[in-house]
């Protein structure tokens with residue numbers, strides 16, 4: 001068991017709203033830790049529509065969802081938050097004497113004065129293959145992320161008949177890279193249309209044309225095993241014909257889908273899996289436990305990034321007021337406040353013209 005970590009605030013979720021929450025807390029001089037189920041930040045923007053443009057972020061006519069994540073990460077850099085990736089928050093309990101104790105799926109304990117739930121549509125978890133019994137081969141022949149014992153792709157794939165399955169861009173990229181080392185590589189996609197940008201599809205076509213990769217459009221329905229090893233995967237194609245593909249190794253890249261925690265166990269009031277909050281400060285029924293972004297609900301709620309940014313701003317002001325009950329919390333402008341400049345690490349008054357910003361975008 002690792003040593004408990006103490007922090008002012010724990011943010012659950014590093015989607016766009018959780019990231020902007022770090023920024024707003026930083027402006028108030030409040031430190032925080034972030035826990036994120038995925039191995040990276042961005043939430044839905046990263047997982048569901050990274051390559052698609054967003055047109056309704058104020059002041060930015062259009063930006064790719066992936067680029068928005070990069071910019072949010074850049075914006076929070078001055079506050080240097082600790083982000084724990086690849087773990088979910090499993091329990092959050094009120095501590096005797098105030099504050100909260102949080103335990104993650106990796107057994108990490110954190111204590112915090114306040115919690116902000118920015119869990120969106122839920123914790124993104126790896127989609128598993130839906131083939132009965134195939135789970136027994138996980139980490140021997142079936143891999144959802146890495147290779148055995150952190151072997152390099154070359155060591156793991158050389159001389160093997162490899163199947164890569166999935167409708168994600170990651171699946172196509174994995175198939176292309178696997179074809180460099182494997183004896184034979186087959187890429188199976190279920191949807192009729194390839195779900196990837198033009199450059200990725202072009203790279204796939206080139207690899208197929210070079211004779212390094214086969215593509216099968218169909219659904220994996222079963223497997224044949226021999227001496228406790230999978231020998232073939234069965235795939236039914238769109239003509240309802242079954243093909244049996246030789247398989248030494250299966251690289252499943254089926255993406256991640258969100259799974260909601262049981263927040264009732266945490267004592268939070270919810271309506272249809274959305275946490276009820278007070279729209280004045282976005283606090284839940286639990287003291288010092290806030291919810292922002294897609295996970296919350298209140299009269300008039302809209303699931304938009306812009307709305308989550310507003311919620312994050314008011315939460316930061318509320319927490320600053322609660323943690324400093326004897327100090328008035330004034331509205332300060334980032335343009336003119338020397339205190340905010342100090343927190344942001346701005347040493348001189350940067351003269352950036354509007355035109356420069358547009359060029360940068």
Ligand SMILES: Cc1cc2nc3c(=O)[nH]c(=O)nc-3n(C[C@H](O)[C@H](O)[C@H](O)COP(=O)(O)OP(=O)(O)OC[C@H]3O[C@@H](n4cnc5c(N)ncnc54)[C@H](O)[C@@H]3O)c2cc1C
Pocket residue numbers: 012013014015016017018035036037038042043044045048049053054055056087088089090118119120121122123124261292293294295303304305306308
């Ligand atoms: C296709 C598509 C297009 C969209 N286009 C737009 C648009 O143009 N404009 C717009 O404003 N909005 C758009 N949206 C909506 C927007 O993406 C969401 O409103 C936004 O992502 C919500 O941000 P969030 O931070 O609240 O949650 P999310 O983005 O869902 O992020 C939540 C994060 O929390 C993590 N998490 C959850 N539970 C736990 C836990 N227990 N432990 C650890 N981590 C956890 C998740 O893994 C996830 O990474 C679009 C959505 C989709 C699907």
